[in-house]
Amino acid sequence: MNYLDINGIKEIIPHRHPFLLLDYVEDYKPGEYCTAYKCVSYREDFFKGHFEEKPVMPGVLTIEALAQAGAVAILSQEENKGKIAFFGKIDKCKFKGQVVPGDKLKLETKIIKVKGPVGVGEAIASVDGKVVASAELTFMIG
Template identity: 70%
Template sequence: MNYLDTKQIQQIIPHRHPFLLVDYIEDYEPGEFAVGYKCVTYREDFFKGHFPQEPVMPGVLILEALAQTGAVAILSKPENQGKIAYFGGLDKCRFKTKVRPGDKLRLETRIVKQKGPLGVGEAVATVDGKIAVKAQLTFMVG
């Protein structure tokens, strides 16, 4: 298994606090897949307004965490080092369950297609084995 801590992730992708949404990568294969985790705490800034009476991690941030996980897989390829992976599109997105403070969000993105700078990843975020979000992410490396 190829483990990456936060500092190693930051050597691959350009995101930084407060927008780095992956705490660590459990395993990855350059150009193939990455599995990461986000330990969701009540101290996250977005919980101040989303929602104070019932804190729920915004779905778009879960998607961003999945995209960052996929970016680790894509940008760890030697020919992509130092580049940025941009969102190109989102398809087949489904939100299944809420992500709350205290949850350990498992993020898995598998690269299923890539032609030149464009590609597609199949992404799934789970909590305790239950699907929170499932989506197909289109990206562009630039």
């Protein structure tokens, strides 16, 4: 297994606070997959307005966290080091549950296709084994 703490993640992807949404990587294989986690705390900036009475992590941020896991997989390849992965498209996106303070969000992104600088990742976010979001994420390396 290839574990990364926050400093290891920051060596691979360019995201920084408050937009770095991964806390640690449990395992990854360059160009193939990444399994990462986000430990969701009530102190997250987005909970101030989403929603004060019933805090819920915005779904778009769950998708962004999945994309960051995919970025670890693709940008850890030698030929992509120091580059940035940009969103190209989001397909087959489904939200099946809410992410709330105290949840440990598991983020699994598997690279299923790459052609030149463009690729696709199959992404699944879950909490306690229950899928909360899934999507196919198209990226472009810039």
